[in-house]
Structure formats: C-alpha cells, structure tokens
Amino acid sequence: MHSSTTTKQGRELTRPMPALIVVDDDAAVRNSLKFVFEMDGFSVRLYASASELLNETDLPTYGCLLIDYYLPDLNGLDLLTRLRNHGVVLPALLVTGHPSLTLRRRVKQAGICLVEKPLLGDRLAEMVRESLEQGPLTSPER
Numbered sequence: 072m073h074s075s076t077t078t079k080q081g082r083e084l085t086r087p088m089p090a091l092i093v094v095d096d097d098a099a100v101r102n103s104l105k106f107v108f109e110m111d112g113f114s115v116r117l118y119a120s121a122s123e124l125l126n127e128t129d130l131p132t133y134g135c136l137l138i139d140y141y142l143p144d145l146n147g148l149d150l151l152t153r154l155r156n157h158g159v160v161l162p163a164l165l166v167t168g169h170p171s172l173t174l175r176r177r178v179k180q181a182g183i184c185l186v187e188k189p190l191l192g193d194r195l196a197e198m199v200r201e202s203l204e205q206g207p208l209t210s211p212e213r
Contacts, residue, residue: 091114096120130159184201
C-alpha cells in the first residue's frame with residue numbers, strides 16, 4: 072500500500088504506507104490497535120506471539136514495531152534482540168505496565184522507547200510517528 076503527498080511544485084510523490092507491527096497476546100488489544108492505526112493511515116500487521124513474528128519471512132522495511140513485554144513464549148525485549156540479530160532494524164516501542172528499574176535500564180540500553188500501560192489518548196500514536204521520523208537503526212548502540 073502507498074500514500075501520496077504533493078510537493079510545493081504540485082508534483083505528487085508516492086511513498087509506502089508505514090507499517091505497524093503489533094505483537095501482543097491479547098486479541099482485544101491487537102484488534103483495537105489495528106483499528107486505530109489503520110484509521111490513521113498505517114498498514115497494520117498483527118502477531119499473537121514472539122514465535123509467530125520470528126517465523127515471518129516478509130517484514131516491511133518501513134515501519135515500527137510495537138511489542139508487548141509480557142508474551143507467552145518470550146519476553147518482548149528478548150524478541151527484539153532476536154530480531155536485531157536477524158537484521159531487523161525497524162524502530163521499536165516496548166509496551167508494559169509497571170516496568171521495574173532493571174527493565175527501564177535494559178530498554179534504555181537497547182535504544183528503544185518504553186510505553187507504559189494504560190495506553191491513553193494520542194500519546195501512543197505520537198510515539199509511533201516519532202519513531203518513524205527517527206528511522207531505522209543504523210547501529211546496535213542506538
């Protein structure tokens with residue numbers, strides 16, 4: 072899917088629609104996020120587990136990962152580490168409620184954003200857009 076914008080000179084530019092990859096074991100959360108972000112112009116892909124995403128062979132190159140920390144088969148931070156080891160450099164947001172200080176440090180060291188539940192208002196959408204503006208990782212230190 073593509074979206075278009077018009078330049079000041081009146082030319083139309085086509086660019087891919089940003090993808091949001093949601094990994095959450097709660098179907099209601101996945102479906103709610105899909106609805107909201109598709110209304111906001113995103114192409115949304117849903118995964119119920121870490122292994123489901125790790126088995127995916129065709130991930131987009133333009134988009135953002137939105138990963139719940141508590142997944143049934145692997146925590147979200149370890150999933151992100153595996154994705155990075157496989158060359159996936161999409162910006163990422165890790166979602167959890169009541170993160171410990173240790174988790175906060177690990178998230179910061181990984182160079183990703185932490186989103187705390189409950190997900191209220193437009194803040195999540197703003198964080199996804201900010202991550203997209205920063206672009207893909209260029210090195211593991213980001």
